[in-house]
Amino acid sequence: MSDLTAWPVLSGRNLRMALRGVDALLISLLLPVMLLLMFVYLFGGAIDTGTEYLTYAVPGVLIVCSGYGASLTAVSVAHDMTEGVVDRFRSMDVGGRALLGGHVTASTVRNLCSTAIVFAVAFAIGFRTDANAAQWLGALGILTAFIVAMSAFSAMMGLLAATPEAASGFTFFVLFLPYPSSAFVPVHTMPSWLHGFADNQPATPVIESVRSLLLSQPTGDRPWTALAWCTGILLLSLAASGPLFHRRTR
């Protein structure tokens, strides 16, 4: 019961702090803009995807930004775990569920804003879509599922990391995870040994689903694969977080 009162209070806290942390704010605002401009204007000319490159790259940028943005949750969780804040909360009967729930909620809100910025910039430089309302909803739903799953996974990594510095190493990994996928170049242009990973890693079905939905193309069963990945990651993270939190607060 007490978790339910504490959760919104802590979500507000984390959101407020994220807005004030210079790093997180710059990443949420600038990274989307820079990535989009970089891929479209610097690399885009040399990449042949068979479509307008801007259209191809938008889902990739969305995933890189929201994935990386979500991974910053690991740093803030690790920070809370090492700074004694968690002890105070626990001595007030505010447990791990409320604390982590607050982090995941704040991260989700923050990254949805980041997603809105990507779309705004994309539209400003010429991105157009024929997607209908249902397709838009589908794309946003999958993006949200991805953000929630990555935030929960990152919160778990934050519990696993001994220090905030170690947690920030993890964010670096997440930043590059989407590159060996169809995010920016078609997988068939990569060396063949990479195909297995690129085709089957979680970022690929998410990106492919969002791309198909936004371009109003048939999606096949990709959205279900994407949602299955997100659900799996979310459940695994939730299941592992309990014992990890317990271990850190013995």
Next chain:
Amino acid sequence: MSDEPAIEAVGLRKTYGPATVLDGIDLRVPKGSVFALLGPNGAGKTTTVRILATLTRPDGGSARVAGHDVVTQARQVRRAISLTGQYAAVDELQTGTENLRMMARLRRLPRARARERAAELLERFELTEAGGRRVAGYSGGMRRRLDLACGLVTDPEVIFLDEPTTGLDPRSRRAMWDLVAELAAGGVTVLLTTQYLEEADRLADRIALLDNGRIVAEGTATELKEQVNASRLDLTMTDAPTFDAAAHALRDRVIYLDSTRRVLGVSTDGSAAHIRALLDEIDPTRTTVERFAVRDTTLDDVFLALTGQIKETTGV
């Protein structure tokens, strides 16, 4: 019921892997008193506080705080206590007001009441002006005051202060002492841990000396001082080699050591005969002791005598 102590612990034990951190701790803290757990780093002070504040489960023994068992009734205990840890657990990126309001909301005060309470506490802890600023810009003393205020949003019955003045400058330390004394005057039970004997001496009604997970002595400051000789003989040696030689020869009897000034102190009853005997023993040739002084025993001396631990004095 009213004579039930605020804190009662029996045989608390805790091990982390092969290390025994607490080796049977018994405590009894009457309601409305201030109790100090005094000991060096690693003595088990923080672990004791963590167990009493329900953050860590003991491996053995039991404890009741504010009438509730810390393991089986943790929730009731948490409602009655406040914990201010060793590190100021306030958010740097939030303002003082925001930190306090958040704590009040987490303690389930309604929004309007939380706002009022935050303002009251800022006023009481002389932080009203700083309330709108982010904590990142606060001094160490301001942070500790805010930290303490965060623990008081609902009026707790028992307050745990884990090294409340470690790292503070002397002025902030005194301000903190005044606050603790004020709390105690208001009838709250306070259990504090400290490495500073002066702090325990000043604030606490009773003191327990903790060393290697055991309580080696307990009592009022006066009672503890009576356990060792009343005076200390300080000897200033002529040079480093004679200082080292004397320190080596006296070994466990040294209760004060300051190598930069080449001073070592030994316990004495203060009589001329005993001092003469000590001087003859240490300096039979009458060349190695430059000066001597006889001082009253401090709690520091008691502590060193009882724990058998000699810590290099850093001239605090």
